[in-house]
Amino acid sequence: MEAFDKFYKKTVEERRAVLAEYANLNEEEQAFLASTGALSLDKANHMIENTVGIYSLPLGLGMNMLLNEKKYVVPMAMEEPSVVAAQSSGAKLIAQNGGMKGTATDRKMIGQVELINVPDVHVAKEKVIASREKLIAIANGAHPSLQKRGGGAVDLQVRTAKTVSEETLFIVHLLVDTKEAMGANMVNTMVETLAPELEILTDGTANMRILSNLVDEATATVTCRLSPLSLATKTQSGEWVRDRIIAAYEFADADIYRAATHNKGIMNGIDAVIMAFGNDWRAVEAASHAYAARTGSYKPMSKWSKDRQGYLVGELTLPMPVAFVGGSIGIHPIASLSKKIARVESAKELAMLVCAVGLTQNLAALKALVTEGIQRGHMSLQAKSLAMTAGANAHEIEQVAQFLQESKQLNVMAAKAYIATLRSKK
Ligand code: NDP
Numbered sequence: 001m002e003a004f005d006k007f008y009k010k011t012v013e014e015r016r017a018v019l020a021e022y023a024n025l026n027e028e029e030q031a032f033l034a035s036t037g038a039l040s041l042d043k044a045n046h047m048i049e050n051t052v053g054i055y056s057l058p059l060g061l062g063m064n065m066l067l068n069e070k071k072y073v074v075p076m077a078m079e080e081p082s083v084v085a086a087q088s089s090g091a092k093l094i095a096q097n098g099g100m101k102g103t104a105t106d107r108k109m110i111g112q113v114e115l116i117n118v119p120d121v122h123v124a125k126e127k128v129i130a131s132r133e134k135l136i137a138i139a140n141g142a143h144p145s146l147q148k149r150g151g152g153a154v155d156l157q158v159r160t161a162k163t164v165s166e167e168t169l170f171i172v173h174l175l176v177d178t179k180e181a182m183g184a185n186m187v188n189t190m191v192e193t194l195a196p197e198l199e200i201l202t203d204g205t206a207n208m209r210i211l212s213n214l215v216d217e218a219t220a221t222v223t224c225r226l227s228p229l230s231l232a233t234k235t236q237s238g239e240w241v242r243d244r245i246i247a248a249y250e251f252a253d254a255d256i257y258r259a260a261t262h263n264k265g266i267m268n269g270i271d272a273v274i275m276a277f278g279n280d281w282r283a284v285e286a287a288s289h290a291y292a293a294r295t296g297s298y299k300p301m302s303k304w305s306k307d308r309q310g311y312l313v314g315e316l317t318l319p320m321p322v323a324f325v326g327g328s329i330g331i332h333p334i335a336s337l338s339k340k341i342a343r344v345e346s347a348k349e350l351a352m353l354v355c356a357v358g359l360t361q362n363l364a365a366l367k368a369l370v371t372e373g374i375q376r377g378h379m380s381l382q383a384k385s386l387a388m389t390a391g392a393n394a395h396e397i398e399q400v401a402q403f404l405q406e407s408k409q410l411n412v413m414a415a416k417a418y419i420a421t422l423r424s425k426k
Pocket of ligand 1: 145146149178179180181182183184185186187188211213280283323325326327328
């Protein structure tokens with residue numbers, strides 16, 4: 001990992017050379033990184049409808065991640081400044097404290113069949129439960145290769161819910177071990193195949209037959225523990241910083257307006273990794289926010305407290321419907337590259353890594369917010385973004401950004417005026 005020292009100070013070309021060596025990238029893979037459109041137009045045209053071009057994003061590397069005693073270089077694709085920097089600094093602090101600990105449950109996705117107009121919910125429930133084995137077998141028949149991989153449909157549950165008009169809904173959950181895939185298509189196929197048999201058993205009509213994105217049977221949990229000493233700043237004691245971070249968590253726990261921002265900070269890191277790995281970030285977003293509201297009120301996803309020794313303890317559990325195969329993973333060259341860069345070997349490992357990035361982002365943001373405030377760290381990248389928005393060319397960006405910071409005028413108008421002055425002098 002020494003090769004990555006002061007990575008942020010290197011040029012893009014130098015960084016690529018370091019990465020190529022570290023991840024043993026072949027020429028084709030290096031070419032993907034060097035191009036602004038690693039995804040070919042031909043592939044893109046087969047991925048979605050009405051394709052007209054490629055939308056590119058920066059790919060950065062989060063440094064210093066130590067999770068379950070393994071070091072990771074974390075690929076992150078996103079447009080927002082400061083997230084990668086926060087990742088590297090937060091991970092460094094956590095690594096200095098022994099790193100992150102992570103676990104992941106066995107991964108079961110949930111498929112739902114909603115049955116309407118069921119005449120007797122109690123009778124229907126008994127019949128469905130009595131036919132459990134047969135129903136699971138029907139589901140597995142719809143995607144037999146999954147069982148051959150050691151997965152497949154493994155359980156079935158019956159739930160009811162009341163509509164606003166007090167109508168009882170009859171819902172069947174099919175639990176499917178999707179192994180290394182996210183499993184949406186597999187589960188959707190299974191529940192669609194299962195629906196006719198459920199209609200016969202319940203005497204009802206199948207309406208919705210689709211995966212639930214609240215995948216609370218496939219979660220990952222990460223924790224970290226930091227000494228107060230490591231949290232101290234030049235002007236604040238570690239105990240003070242620790243207590244302020246806990247107070248910030250308590251604010252998010254008590255106030256939904258803060259909880260939304262607390263959680264957005266966590267998703268900043270999570271989405272960026274999910275994107276880099278070619279996974280479905282909408283699925284992870286939906287799962288995470290639904291999980292945060294599972295008690296009936298929307299809560300912070302992470303928790304911060306202090307233990308008996310006075311250490312700051314951070315915890316994060318989230319549903320992680322991530323995949324190692326399937327979807328666009330085998331299609332987008334950067335998704336394959338990300339696996340190689342991060343040296344991740346399975347969906348479970350990816351789930352823990354993604355969660356660890358979320359908690360790291362959270363720590364970095366909370367620490368900055370309770371100490372110097374978020375803007376100081378953001379300023380230099382924000383100034384560069386403003387310079388680019390105002391039309392600065394590659395040779396002008398640094399100079400314009402420096403002017404904006406020094407003059408404390410972080411706005412596009414000031415940037416435009418300064419660019420005009422610069423150009424008039426030429
Ligand atoms: P795929 O349809 O791509 O299925 C996964 C594929 O991976 C299968 O063809 C399977 O092969 C193959 N595979 C290879 N190795 C393994 C392994 N070890 N374990 C499991 N599968 C393996 O994707 P998913 O079913 O995972 O669906 C994900 C996609 O569905 C995403 O693109 C998502 O955006 C989208 N989606 C999401 C929805 C939602 O979130 N609500 C709804 C609908 C779609 P084999 O067939 O031989 O088993």
